[in-house]
Amino acid sequence: MYANKKSEFIEVVSNFLEETSLQDKPTGLQLDAFNPESFRKNVEVAISKLEEYLGDTSIRGINLTNPYELLKQAQNIMLGSGEQEKLEAIIDLYLKTGIAVHSPGYMGRQFSGVIPLAGIMDLVNSTINQPSSFYEAAQLPNVAEEIMANELNQFIGWETGTFAMVTTSGGSLGTLTALLAARNNKFPELWSKGFSALEGQGYPAIAVGDGHYSISRAAGILGIGEEQIVRLPLNDKKQICIEKVRPTLEAAEEKGLTVFAIVSSTGTTTMGAFDPIEQLSHIAQEKNIWLHVDGCHGASLLVCDQLRDKVKGIEKADSFVWDTHKTMFMPGVCTLLFYKNKEKSYGAFHQDASYVFEKQPDVYTQFDRAQQNFECTKRPLIMNLWVTWSIYGRELFANKLEYLCQLTQNAYGILEQEKDFQTVHDPEMNILCFRYLPSNLEETALPEFQVMIRNRLKEGGTFFISKVNVDGKACLRVVFMNHKIEIVHFQLLLREIRKIGQEIIQSA
Ligand SMILES: *Cc1c(COP(=O)(O)O)cnc(C)c1O
Numbered sequence: 001m002y003a004n005k006k007s008e009f010i011e012v013v014s015n016f017l018e019e020t021s022l023q024d025k026p027t028g029l030q031l032d033a034f035n036p037e038s039f040r041k042n043v044e045v046a047i048s049k050l051e052e053y054l055g056d057t058s059i060r061g062i063n064l065t066n067p068y069e070l071l072k073q074a075q076n077i078m079l080g081s082g083e084q085e086k087l088e089a090i091i092d093l094y095l096k097t098g099i100a101v102h103s104p105g106y107m108g109r110q111f112s113g114v115i116p117l118a119g120i121m122d123l124v125n126s127t128i129n130q131p132s133s134f135y136e137a138a139q140l141p142n143v144a145e146e147i148m149a150n151e152l153n154q155f156i157g158w159e160t161g162t163f164a165m166v167t168t169s170g171g172s173l174g175t176l177t178a179l180l181a182a183r184n185n186k187f188p189e190l191w192s193k194g195f196s197a198l199e200g201q202g203y204p205a206i207a208v209g210d211g212h213y214s215i216s217r218a219a220g221i222l223g224i225g226e227e228q229i230v231r232l233p234l235n236d237k238k239q240i241c242i243e244k245v246r247p248t249l250e251a252a253e254e255k256g257l258t259v260f261a262i263v264s265s266t267g268t269t270t271m272g273a274f275d276p277i278e279q280l281s282h283i284a285q286e287k288n289i290w291l292h293v294d295g296c297h298g299a300s301l302l303v304c305d306q307l308r309d310k311v312k313g314i315e316k317a318d319s320f321v322w323d324t325h326k327t328m329f330m331p332g333v334c335t336l337l338f339y340k341n342k343e344k345s346y347g348a349f350h351q352d353a354s355y356v357f358e359k360q361p362d363v364y365t366q367f368d369r370a371q372q373n374f375e376c377t378k379r380p381l382i383m384n385l386w387v388t389w390s391i392y393g394r395e396l397f398a399n400k401l402e403y404l405c406q407l408t409q410n411a412y413g414i415l416e417q418e419k420d421f422q423t424v425h426d427p428e429m430n431i432l433c434f435r436y437l438p439s440n441l442e443e444t445a446l447p448e449f450q451v452m453i454r455n456r457l458k459e460g461g462t463f464f465i466s467k468v469n470v471d472g473k474a475c476l477r478v479v480f481m482n483h484k485i486e487i488v489h490f491q492l493l494l495r496e497i498r499k500i501g502q503e504i505i506q507s508a
Helices: 002-019 036-055 067-079 083-097 116-128 139-153 171-186 190-198 213-221 242-254 277-287 299-303 342-347 382-417 439-443 449-460 487-507
Strands: 164-168 203-208 229-231 257-265 290-294 319-323 335-339 421-423 431-436 466-470 473-479
Touching (some): 067 083, 116 382, 139 335, 139 382, 171 203, 171 213, 171 257, 171 290, 171 319, 171 335, 171 342, 190 203, 203 213, 242 257, 242 277, 257 277, 277 290, 335 342, 382 431, 382 487, 431 449, 431 487, 439 487, 449 466, 449 487, 473 487
Parallel strands (some): 203 257, 290 319
Antiparallel strands (some): 164 335, 319 335, 421 431, 431 473, 466 473
């Protein structure tokens, strides 16, 4: 039937074109930009550069360039000519100035050396452009979200159809969205009446442990001041100290605060500590408080048989976020926001927009996500993960994570043997914090010693690591995100740290 209609239509069109005198074709436009053949040529340029880049196993961190110098180089490229030549020059400069995330020298941040297949899908995403908040604009991505939600729920264990998964552009936005749902759940009138709805009620507050800065930002956006962020005391492993949670919450209530959400972390940014979610969930339930888990870094352990216990209790949380662009090795960004209760996922945003939202949902609009996510135009974030999961399966992620966590344990074991290094925690995942404290350091007064080491290391261009404050004192921090790192690379790193550290001491 459809085929018949289509050939009929083609006939109508050709008759119409023959009869019409209109000949106005667009002129003056650079239609070559849309030429499929030049697309292929450009892709070939890019792919061969990337192939070379991915094959480079040298130990390198970042080639830090003065921004004004880089500005000049970039402007010079613009003066050149030739489509492929310019593209090639831009890609070269891009690769040269980026942190070498695929190199064993990259040990510093939580963004990953991407699984290349995901990058290929991203090219497709960008070229065909199907923004995914609405089913009709992005049919396959919305179906893929449904599939991935159920695939990943195998490791969470909720009943099919009772939970929801929403993709957001990053964990910061995911947590903001979840906290908005939590707030509206506790204060249903706030959405329509604003703060006037709070008359006679306690001030809305949240309770957090060693939270990422995005949590305070989300609080600020929701109108929760610093004074309404209840800090839950930490134990010596930097996890929320469970014994102190009840008294802290009760003290907050006495001060007139209504804590509507507890935000815990599985894998804190500082050092990858895991809060006791299971026990927190009991307290949250008892006090009728929403439990949100920031699993941006650590929720991926769900897919590892050997490590899943670390996130035990996550299924009892009301919501949690999971950054696939970190420990699922996807390109930035794709965050999964899970809600235990599907209905509650619609609580974050209450909006009427007749041009997009249907009053009478049909079979298509049931798959729309726009009521649950903040973005209107949203990239089809799930596609990179879905294609990778379809082709390589869970094992790729599980094996890589298990390797990286074991590597971190081995590195910790080495540090424990070295007298001039001090460990500050027994690492729970793939983040390891430590200090270089040689015996001759005390002769000098160098309060910024660890930071100086880190900066010189960065400028040296071989290793890229980060730094973090633990108990107010700076530490060196490595994050193993890359399976190309072997223990010898860590030993090489220690050698570099000693060399740089001694140079700093000598010149002090
Ligand atoms: C990275 C991170 C965030 C922020 O997520 P984005 O995706 O960068 O917005 C929040 N919490 C934790 C624990 C993180 O590691």
